[in-house]
Amino acid sequence: MVMQVGIEAINAYLGAASLDVKVLAEHRGLDIDRFYNNLIVEEKSVALPFEDPISLAVNAAKPIVDQLTPAEKDSIEMVIFASECGLDLEKAMATDLHHYLGLQRNCRLFEVKQACYAATAGLQSAINFVRTKPQAKALVVGADLYRQLDVIRGVNDYQEPNMGVGSVAMLVSCNPEILMVDLDANGYYGFHSYDDLHPMPYRHIGGDADLSLLTYMDCCEGSIKHYLSQIEGADYGSTFDYLAFHTPFVGMVKGAHRSMMRKFTDIKADDKIKKDFDRRVGPATQYCKRVGNIMCSSLYLALVGLVDHGDFNKNSRVGLYSYGSCCASEFFSGVIMQTAQDKLAKMEIKNHLDSRYSLSFAEYESLFEHDKTFEFGKNNFTTDKGAIPGAWEGIQGGGRLVLDKVDENFHRHYIWV
Amino acid sequence: MNNDDILTIVKSIIVKVSPQYAAVDIQPSDSLKDIGLNSIERMEITMLVMEELDVDVPRIELLGPKNISELVSLLESKLEKAGV
Numbered sequence: 001m002v003m004q005v006g007i008e009a010i011n012a013y014l015g016a017a018s019l020d021v022k023v024l025a026e027h028r029g030l031d032i033d034r035f036y037n038n039l040i041v042e043e044k045s046v047a048l049p050f051e052d053p054i055s056l057a058v059n060a061a062k063p064i065v066d067q068l069t070p071a072e073k074d075s076i077e078m079v080i081f082a083s084e085c086g087l088d089l090e091k092a093m094a095t096d097l098h099h100y101l102g103l104q105r106n107c108r109l110f111e112v113k114q115a116c117y118a119a120t121a122g123l124q125s126a127i128n129f130v131r132t133k134p135q136a137k138a139l140v141v142g143a144d145l146y147r148q149l150d151v152i153r154g155v156n157d158y159q160e161p162n163m164g165v166g167s168v169a170m171l172v173s174c175n176p177e178i179l180m181v182d183l184d185a186n187g188y189y190g191f192h193s194y195d196d197l198h199p200m201p202y203r204h205i206g207g208d209a210d211l212s213l214l215t216y217m218d219c220c221e222g223s224i225k226h227y228l229s230q231i232e233g234a235d236y237g238s239t240f241d242y243l244a245f246h247t248p249f250v251g252m253v254k255g256a257h258r259s260m261m262r263k264f265t266d267i268k269a270d271d272k273i274k275k276d277f278d279r280r281v282g283p284a285t286q287y288c289k290r291v292g293n294i295m296c297s298s299l300y301l302a303l304v305g306l307v308d309h310g311d312f313n314k315n316s317r318v319g320l321y322s323y324g325s326c327c328a329s330e331f332f333s334g335v336i337m338q339t340a341q342d343k344l345a346k347m348e349i350k351n352h353l354d355s356r357y358s359l360s361f362a363e364y365e366s367l368f369e370h371d372k373t374f375e376f377g378k379n380n381f382t383t384d385k386g387a388i389p390g391a392w393e394g395i396q397g398g399g400r401l402v403l404d405k406v407d408e409n410f411h412r413h414y415i416w417v
Numbered sequence: 418m419n420n421d422d423i424l425t426i427v428k429s430i431i432v433k434v435s436p437q438y439a440a441v442d443i444q445p446s447d448s449l450k451d452i453g454l455n456s457i458e459r460m461e462i463t464m465l466v467m468e469e470l471d472v473d474v475p476r477i478e479l480l481g482p483k484n485i486s487e488l489v490s491l492l493e494s495k496l497e498k499a500g501v
Contacts, residue, residue, distance in 0.1 A: 217464065
């Protein structure tokens with residue numbers, strides 16, 4: 001029997017608060033139609049003072065681990081944490097995640113960074129690991145959050161509605177009940193550029209929007225071309241029932257899809273391309289447009305959206321495009337299993353999104369003062385749980401982890417609520 | 418295809434992406450940014466112009482030009498190289 005490897009379980013945690021972009025447009029004097037039609041955004045998750053990459057990751061991964069039997073849990077032998085919001089130059093956040101999930105100690109733990117590509121680097125490492133050790137499982141978790149420091153500095157206009165908060169956790173094994181990857185079907189493309197940089201936390205200094213958009217497009221074409229050159233008979237227009245893209249905002253995905261259709265297929269007419277977008281890409285955009293860009297987890301939030309909104313009466317092939325600025329990219333594929341939808345339904349992602357506390361504009365702006373305090377290497381502070389009382393009350397009893405304080409030794413203390 | 422043909426195509430694509438520019442007298446010395454097109458619209462224009470002219474170059478090479486005239490000259494040189 002051919003080895004089956006891929007994603008056994010997947011879950012997303014998308015923060016405790018959100019902002020409707022209509023509220024943002026009204027107060028910023030921006031054109032809401034442009035948000036809806038051009039960027040294609042509806043809401044974004046907003047970071048609260050007690051959220052950080054570790055708490056987000058634990059909250060995404062715990063429901064997956066909680067569903068395992070003790071023996072299955074003990075078979076997790078690798079934990080990979082992907083993020084561009086690292087908290088320490090030495091300690092990997094995978095060690096904190098491993099601790100709060102209560103995993104056994106014969107386990108490889110490390111953190112990966114390559115902008116929004118990092119979780120894909122982690123996923124591919126995990127796939128290769130379980131291929132060599134089929135009885136083991138690996139946990140790959142991406143977690144990133146945006147604090148509004150670029151907004152405060154006034155360097156942000158149409159980026160403000162796009163940047164979100166969230167984490168996606170994936171359990172990788174030889175029992176791929178969600179996504180069975182097509183082994184050795186990978187196209188990659190990367191080169192050096194300076195399209196988006198984080199020289200300091202939460203500041204996208206040096207980012208060049210034009211360069212980043214076009215680099216994304218060049219990489220999309222380059223990685224698909226590489227994939228097609230390796231897989232005999234593969235065709236962009238007909239091989240994939242669905243497509244999921246790294247989604248900084250849905251409008252960008254729409255542009256990329258249209259460009260790739262014109263490049264790789266005979267379909268050139270706008271109305272036909274739109275129809276193909278609605279059918280093959282639309283389901284994967286459903287959650288992304290309600291959360292914003294969650295960086296390295298964005299592609300996997302697209303996958304989660306696809307599983308919840310696609311039609312899987314038969315196993316369906318999906319093409320996945322991952323992009324990370326500066327830049328690395330990969331196009332790969334897999335089969336979404338008929339078991340996927342029922343399995344993911346237990347995670348109740350839509351309910352989770354609906355239950356986020358909806359911020360008023362005054363509440364949203366009041367968080368900026370907290371955002372300013374999140375400097376790299378900061379210690380000796382306790383997080384403000386009551387900054388948005390409604391959001392704090394909303395998560396009580398949900399079994400979620402929140403950051404309580406960072407002591408003078410830089411040890412981070414968390415509590416369950 | 419000469420400079421004027423390419424300029425006509427660029428102008429028509431600007432209007433296609435953002436119809437309000439139908440009423441604007443766009444000059445070769447204008448830059449896409451200065452006439453008020455945002456980065457997503459600029460990306461769309463760049464991609465559509467490439468598709469229309471069927472030039473196969475990395476898109477990021479088209480970022481250098483400071484105005485429409487320079488963009489047209491660059492596209493013309495790419496078309497010449499490709500022997501179109």
